[in-house]
């Protein structure tokens with residue numbers, strides 16, 4: 001009879017190898033996939049607040065990243081040179097679940113032969129996702145467990161679900177320097193006090209404020225993004241043509257999301273042996 005119970009647990013997903021951990025608190029819900037410790041769903045008022053591409057095959061990831069939700073980008077943002085994964089290895093690694101209770105899940109990723117093959121340092125990442133009624137907090141602590149210092153970049157690649165990207169605005173960028181990746185990283189100064197997305201957008205803003213509001217996301221509601229240890233903000237939407245170059249996005253999905261990516265990517269963080277760095281993002285529905 002015991003074997004029947006074990007089979008039932010495994011089928012129901014009661015085994016310790018669950019791919020997805022779900023938190024529920026005060027009517028809110030969040031799910032985190034062990035692949036990349038990627039938050040793949042965050043519901044407030046039973047409405048989904050994150051975008052997850054329908055092109056994802058979550059049961060056939062085979063070492064690839066999940067397109068959508070809140071991927072964790074470490075130790076490098078964007079291109080990392082030949083034979084190294086774009087946006088680093090954290091989002092394509094299988095993290096260990098440390099615990100999940102009282103609306104908080106903790107994950108861990110340590111260096112391995114694979115990561116050392118890309119980046120020859122020893123480290124430990126401790127990632128906590130904390131759910132409250134209208135808030136989702138991501139806390140990443142990076143520990144340098146190696147005998148030497150190392151430099152890295154870190155970013156939350158947040159896909160905010162919106163009803164129509166053409167109807168949202170994003171605040172807090174006026175007067176800031178930014179690199180426009182759609183124009184070969186051209187350096188510019190943002191003149192707009194309220195940003196509207198009206199074309200292919202891929203901008204890296206340097207040293208932005210701690211708080212950014214994205215208005216008119218779902219049901220006219222504003223999503224507030226608060227960040228610490230993450231001075232920069234990347235704003236990305238591939239628009240109607242560029243999206244066709246992505247095999248992990250569907251052509252019509254460009255209107256369904258805007259990426260507001262809190263990160264430390266314009267410059268690198270230097271972490272001395274035995275030290276740690278904390279990168280925190282809080283998403284709130286106003």
Ligand SMILES: O=P(O)(O)OC[C@H]1O[C@H](O)[C@H](O)[C@@H](O)[C@@H]1O
Pocket residue numbers: 078086087181202234235236246259261
């Ligand atoms: O397709 P991915 O590896 O997830 O990258 C998606 C996008 O991520 C960031 O927003 C970069 O600024 C973009 O240049 C890149 O296209």
